[in-house]
Amino acid sequence: MDAVFSGLASGFEVALDPFNLFLVLGGCFVGTLIGALPGIGPINGVAILLPIAYGLGFKPESAIILLAGIYYGAEYGGRISSILLNVPGDAGAVMTTLDGNPMARNGEAGKALSLSAVASFVGGTFSVILMSFFGPALASYAIHFSPSDYVALMVFAFASLASLVGSNPVKTLLAALIGLMLASIGIDANTGVARYTFGIPDILAGIDFLVVVIGLFGMAELIHLVEQQAAGTLKTLKIDKSFVTLKDLAFVKWTILRGSLIGFFIGILPGTGASVASAVAYGTEKRSARDSSKFGQGDMRGLAAPEAANNASAGGAMVPMLTLGIPGSGTTAILLGALLLFNVTPGPLMFQQRPEIAWGLIASMYIGNVALLIINLPLVGLFARMLTIPQQFLTPLIAVLAFIGVYSVVSNPHDLYMITALGVFGWxxxxLDFSLAPVILGFVLGGLFEDNLRRALSISGGDWTILVTSWNSVALYVLALLVVAVPVVVGRRRRARAEDASPKAPA
Amino acid sequence: MADRIFAGVLLLVAIGYTIIAFTVIHAPFQYDPLGPESWPRILGIVAIPCILFVLAKPDVASLGVPAKTWGRLAALVMMLFAYAYLFQPLGFILATFAFCMALSLMLGSRLLPALAFSAGIGVAGYFLCTKLLELNLPAGVLTIFR
Structure with missing residues (x-):
């Protein structure tokens, strides 16, 4: 417990350094602006700005604080386009549109925006507090993990990814495999053997992480935006004078707390981020409500629950990223890759070896949350102005930012072709209904997965049974089986019950 | 159908990947029990059944993109490749100006706003990035700005 408070104290020392404080506030502000852009979510925002943040040559803790601020801000900003435009920035914001947009259409846009800001704040703060206690505890446990335990942890991560993310588990698994395969390109670090380079010098060192991120999340998004253009112009609802009252907050306080709790724990699960968390929180709230008839037509609970959950999951997703080196969501996978670019390896040792990064990041999230609430309540009108940026200028701007980012890091024009090609592939x-987050998770975890597997088998001299000898790994394999089996069994039982109830219903 | 075509291409790539893993990749000396070839072999062997499953049970019938949109997307990709090609030799300012003009006009902007926007992004973007943020961007033919 003492370690947590002294850690937090040292973290605030880092985060309150004037330059870092400026980066937290700037990151939150820019993040909100980007999140508010129609169709651009946190993952795209972080992806497009990552190489620029890297190219600025900051110290690692400053750069990661900036990126986390952008991530956090974009989670806040995403609700603006969801509520006013009915266009969710990413999968995690879909649930916000269900009740948020009807509220705005009922003439309660201001109330919806302020209520969701408060819900986001509570969810975010709640999860940062839990994270400050959970993180170090998990790290000190994971410090004893052997390579074979790590292999089991990866299996668990990919199992929960396949079973919880996306509509088709096979496609999600395949997406993760594509990421793993992309990661296997380049010279093998252990033996110096070139794999899948076909003699092309530009990919001898492997495909750069930044190139993959920008290609899949920047350029693919750009192509998507151009494709959507034909669909007609977007219509923005006006922000009115209505504002959230204490009575409203008292009405939804348990909803927000439940949403935060659900969000945090789902966020911790490897691979499952805001989209699953907000969907589960919304579903739980709707089922437990005594009168659920108004859900979908502008019920405050239906807005507060997913907003609290998706911000809580952003914090929850940081826990495995910082303590185990396994990202809890697509966006944290990008942050993990960013840390690796700075030669910082997240994992159980980070709280001891690089406390300024681990605790500095956590402290900056406390500050960021407060700052976001403060800038979001009065300035929401300014952010909403972003919605009216003409698409014909926004779209080229994304491409220019992506090109600047990729070029300024390595100055290799070959990378510019790569991001375009990867963008087409990602589109x-x-x-085809593959999710892109598993691809980036696979790409980030590929090297770690292979290294640990090879290290484990080197320890055992090639004996595969080492993978199942420790209790940690056996427990993780059981968890992996459960996370795959439970949704299947529950789904089958629910279907069976539905068929019992109406035997003549068409299958 | 769209799913099947994509999965078919993916299958060919995965088979190629696996064959290379089994035949070409080989360490001259055994450093560790697995070597560089085992991991790609495992990936290939797991990926192929997944792709076969998608081939057998596709769930996306068509991309739902009208012919006109295909034309616009093709033009976009051409512009991006041209931008990538011209980025270094022509320099950031001119390449960006040309790219922004072409794309914003295609997306329905009027001539004057597009001109102002493209010139603004090209010139302001260059000086903001190179002078203020100290990022590396190509000056290209406008060598006086270097």
Whole structure:
């Protein structure tokens, strides 16, 4: 317990350094602006700005504080386009549109925006507090993990990814495999053997992480935006004078707390981020409500629950990223990759070896949350102005930012072709209902997965049974089985019950 | 159908990937029990059944993109490749100006706003990035700005 408070104290020392404080506030502000852009979510925002943040040459803790601020801000900003435009920035914001947009159409836009800001604040703060206690505890436990335990942890991560993310588990698994395969390109670090480089010098060192991120989340998004253009112009609802009252807050306080709790714990699960958390929180709230008839037509609970949950999951997703080196969501996978770019390896040792990064990041999230609440309540009108930026200028701007980012890091024009090609590939994946987050998770975890597997088998001299000898790994394999089996069994039982109830219903 | 075509291409790539893993990749000396070839082999062997499953049970029938949109997307990709090609030799300012003009006009902007926007992004973007943020961008033919 003492360690947590002294850690937090040292973290605030880092985060309150004037320059870092400026970065937290700037990151939150820019993040909100980007999140408010129609169709651009946190993951795209962080992806597009990551190489620029890297190219600025900051110290690692400053850069990661900036990126986390952008991530956090974009989670806040996403609700603006969801509520006023009915266009969710990413999968995690879909649930916000269900009740948020009807509220705005009922003439309660101001109330919806302020209520969701408060819900986001509570969810975010709640999860940062839990994170300050959970993180170090998990880290000190995970410090004893052997390579074979890590292999089991990865299996668990990919199992929960396949079973909880996306509509088709096979496609999600395949997406993760594509990421793992992309990661296997380049010279093998252990033996110096070139794999899948076909003699092309530009990919001898492997495909750069920044290139993959920008390609899949920047350029693919750009192509998507151009494709959507034909669909007609977007219509923004006006912000009115209505504002959230204490009575409203008292009405939804338990909803927000439940949403935060659900969000945090779902966020911790490897691979499952805001989209699952907000969907589960919304579903729980709707089922437990005594009168659920108004859900979908502008019920405050239906707005507060997913907003609290998706911000709580942003904090929850940081826990496995910082303590185990396994990202809890697509966006934290990008942050993990960013840390690796700075030669910082997140994992159980980070709280001891690089406390300024681990605790500095946590402290900056406390500050960021307060700052976001403060700038979001009065300035929401300014952010909403972002919705009216003409698409014909916004779209080229995204491409220019992506090109600047990629070029300024390595100055290799070859990378510019790579991001365009990966963008086309990512767009096809998206059109075919593959989720892109598993690809980036696979890409980030590929090296770690292979290294740990090879290390484990080197320890045992090639004996595969080492993978199941420790209790930690056996427990993780059981968890992996459960996370795959439970949704299947529950789904089958629910279907069976539905068929019992109406035997003649068409299958 | 769209799913099947994509999965078919993916299958060919995965088979190629696996064959290379089994035949070409080989360490001259055994450093560790697995070597560089085992991991790609495992990935390939797991991926192929997944792709076969998608081939057998596709769930996206068509991309739902009208022919006109295809034309616009093709033009976009061409512009991006041209931008990538011209980025270094022509320099950031000119390449960005040309790219922004082309794309914003295609997306329905009028001529004057597009001109102002493209010139603004090209010139302001260059000086903001190189002078203020100290990022590396190509000056290209406008060598006086270097």
């Amino acid at each position: 096809f994946l998206r059109k």
